[in-house]
Amino acid sequence: MTVYSKPGTPGSLVTFKTRYENWINGGWVKPVKGQYFEDISPVDGKPFAEVARGTAEDIELALDAAHRAAPAWGKTSATERAAVLNRIADVIDANLELLAVAETWDNGKPIREPLNADLPLASDHFRYFAAAIRSQDGDHAELDNDTVSYQFHEPLGVVGQIIPWNFPILMAVWKLAPALAAGNAIVLKPAEQTPVSIMVLIELIGDILPPGVLNIVNGFGLEAGKPLASSPRIRKIAFTGETTTGRLILQYASANIIPATVELGGKSANIFFSDVAQEQDSFYDKAQEGFVLFAFNQGEVCTAPSRALLQKPIYESFLSTAVERTRKAIQGNPLDTDTQVGAQASNDQLEKILSYIDIGKQEGARVALGGERVDLGGDLSGGFYVEPTIFEGNNKMRIFQEEIFGPVLAVTSFTDYEDAISIANDNLYGLGAGVWSRNGNVAYRAGRDIQAGRVWINNYHHYPAGAAFGGYKSSGIGRENNKLALGHYQQTKNLLVSYSEKPLGFF
Amino acid sequence: MSEPASTATVVGTITVPGENLPRVELSTTAVSTLRELWEDFGPLMFHQSGGCCDGSSPMCFPAGEFITSDRDVLLGRLDIAPAGAEPQWIDFWISAEQFEYWSHTFLTVDVVPGRGSGFSVEAPRGVRFLIRSRLMDSFA
Numbered sequence: 001m002t003v004y005s006k007p008g009t010p011g012s013l014v015t016f017k018t019r020y021e022n023w024i025n026g027g028w029v030k031p032v033k034g035q036y037f038e039d040i041s042p043v044d045g046k047p048f049a050e051v052a053r054g055t056a057e058d059i060e061l062a063l064d065a066a067h068r069a070a071p072a073w074g075k076t077s078a079t080e081r082a083a084v085l086n087r088i089a090d091v092i093d094a095n096l097e098l099l100a101v102a103e104t105w106d107n108g109k110p111i112r113e114p115l116n117a118d119l120p121l122a123s124d125h126f127r128y129f130a131a132a133i134r135s136q137d138g139d140h141a142e143l144d145n146d147t148v149s150y151q152f153h154e155p156l157g158v159v160g161q162i163i164p165w166n167f168p169i170l171m172a173v174w175k176l177a178p179a180l181a182a183g184n185a186i187v188l189k190p191a192e193q194t195p196v197s198i199m200v201l202i203e204l205i206g207d208i209l210p211p212g213v214l215n216i217v218n219g220f221g222l223e224a225g226k227p228l229a230s231s232p233r234i235r236k237i238a239f240t241g242e243t244t245t246g247r248l249i250l251q252y253a254s255a256n257i258i259p260a261t262v263e264l265g266g267k268s269a270n271i272f273f274s275d276v277a278q279e280q281d282s283f284y285d286k287a288q289e290g291f292v293l294f295a296f297n298q299g300e301v302c303t304a305p306s307r308a309l310l311q312k313p314i315y316e317s318f319l320s321t322a323v324e325r326t327r328k329a330i331q332g333n334p335l336d337t338d339t340q341v342g343a344q345a346s347n348d349q350l351e352k353i354l355s356y357i358d359i360g361k362q363e364g365a366r367v368a369l370g371g372e373r374v375d376l377g378g379d380l381s382g383g384f385y386v387e388p389t390i391f392e393g394n395n396k397m398r399i400f401q402e403e404i405f406g407p408v409l410a411v412t413s414f415t416d417y418e419d420a421i422s423i424a425n426d427n428l429y430g431l432g433a434g435v436w437s438r439n440g441n442v443a444y445r446a447g448r449d450i451q452a453g454r455v456w457i458n459n460y461h462h463y464p465a466g467a468a469f470g471g472y473k474s475s476g477i478g479r480e481n482n483k484l485a486l487g488h489y490q491q492t493k494n495l496l497v498s499y500s501e502k503p504l505g506f507f
Numbered sequence: 508m509s510e511p512a513s514t515a516t517v518v519g520t521i522t523v524p525g526e527n528l529p530r531v532e533l534s535t536t537a538v539s540t541l542r543e544l545w546e547d548f549g550p551l552m553f554h555q556s557g558g559c560c561d562g563s564s565p566m567c568f569p570a571g572e573f574i575t576s577d578r579d580v581l582l583g584r585l586d587i588a589p590a591g592a593e594p595q596w597i598d599f600w601i602s603a604e605q606f607e608y609w610s611h612t613f614l615t616v617d618v619v620p621g622r623g624s625g626f627s628v629e630a631p632r633g634v635r636f637l638i639r640s641r642l643m644d645s646f647a
């Protein structure tokens with residue numbers, strides 16, 4: 001067990017600046033209007049740094065820098081850009097613990113997660129896209145003896161990216177790596193709930209990138225996000241968040257006739273067929289763990305397995321064992337490597353979760369575990385902690401239909417295969433799902449029949465670079481985490497070349 | 508100049524065709540906050556969000572900023588004006604597909620301290636609109 005020191009105290013790996021300016025053109029730039037807001041740590045509910053409250057004027061400065069940088073960056077060779085991405089990956093690896101402490105303090109997540117998941121995945125993600133761009137070919141077609149069609153990948157130019165707060169560094173990297181690999185310059189706006197950890201990262205990697213290639217403007221959605229998303233000076237906008245802002249982003253994109261990719265979350269079903277309990281073996285243990293993964297990152301994951309569907313014959317036994325397993329989850333100081341459940345990212349997130357627990361009870365769902373806010377006492381007393389909570393109910397309840405984004409699981413039963421698929425698909429969203437069965441045929445069919453972009457079979461919450469990630473239905477448009485994402489950041493240039501000396505003969 | 512703080516909730520009009528019960532209301536704090544926001548932004552609207560991150564938050568925009576369509580349901584109209592003053596109507600919208608799953612619940616827009624995301628107009632003030640829910644009487 002290790003307990004990392006609180007940032008700014010003796011022995012800590014991180015001392016935050018008292019104030020973070022915007023990062024524009026390769027340096028710190030004060031916000032034009034001179035305004036700042038406080039970043040609050042969910043670990044203790046206290047402010048720990050001031051952050052630039054960017055506005056349209058700052059977005060314009062960032063766009064100026066990006067437009068100056070884009071032409072040269074877009075013409076660098078894939079070899080050079082891949083080398084840059086690999087150097088960024090090396091710096092992340094070399095500063096893994098420092099970045100993990102910063103991420104935990106900004107977001108509230110238990111530090112074992114950024115140490116073992118967020119940051120190793122982030123560096124690997126840069127390496128994956130370094131490899132992807134190196135190995136990407138254009139294509140050509142010999143249309144006839146003298147006519148050849150060539151297709152080239154070109155960068156879009158300057159793109160905008162708006163980042164969520166649940167994995168502040170990793171979600172930024174999911175968007176940055178393909179955009180940089182493809183040769184674009186970027187203006188990125190972090191979430192206002194978690195604006196600092198990405199600034200700690202840019203401090204480390206800023207000098208690897210040419211000035212202006214990556215610009216970061218902090219601020220509120222209305223004041224900084226909207227001017228970015230609606231700007232006629234971007235050639236693409238990428239967003240992860242909720243549906244109303246997603247629609248607004250698509251609306252702004254339509255006004256500028258530019259592409260948009262939006263990842264808008266889900267309400268992922270985690271389906272356990274009876275045969276998982278055929279033996280009380282290691283696989284059963286793995287399936288039990290797969291159930292408890294709803295509490296990973298305090299449930300603040302777009303693909304959180306927040307609906308568990310248990311087949312009737314194993315419902316009671318599987319659930320009672322899983323409830324006991326969940327009860328043992330250690331909730332505590334997020335900087336302690338033994339902690340398994342940390343803090344919710346913000347006060348309003350905490351309030352939303354409590355309001356969902358309230359409506360769940362009103363709708364008649366049974367609380368099998370938890371259901372309350374937690375006061376961890378001492379320095380952590382002001383932090384935003386919620387008990388891992390398990391409800392039993394039915395799929396028509398609100399707690400089964402909307403992503404609560406908290407450690408709250410809604411459990412129901414199903415009779416047979418058709419019933420399982422019907423319940424899983426009876427939802428607005430289609431981002432993730434899980435299927436657990438010892439029967440490969442059943443698992444395969446279920447995986448294909450569930451309307452979701454990512455179905456984990458006999459595992460959950462793995463996000464390896466290379467596996468395409470994105471939504472069906474109202475979960476959004478586009479794919480990340482795979483070379484397909486390059487296509488969202490590239491224009492296609494077709495050169496249609498005639499090598500014939502003869503006129504067409506039409507005129 | 509700030510508008511007088513509200514001492515009463517505001518219940519929305521009945522706008523869903525064929526229904527005879529209201530579906531949405533504003534807490535007193537929400538009314539006071541909205542009166543202040545109206546001074547800064549002019550007429551306002553709500554659209555109920557879903558999905559991840561700040562999903563389930565009621566997003567407040569300058570009226571007309573968010574384009575609604577026939578795939579949205581007008582859940583109610585809320586007049587935040589003090590008694591006797593010119594009406595200040597705020598339309599509250601939800602997508603039709605989301606309404607299907609939410610229709611058994613009555614929504615109260617409240618305000619909590621927080622730092623919401625999205626493009627909602629209240630966020631820079633350090634507060635967030637929050638939905639509290641109860642079962643509609645017709646479903647209870």
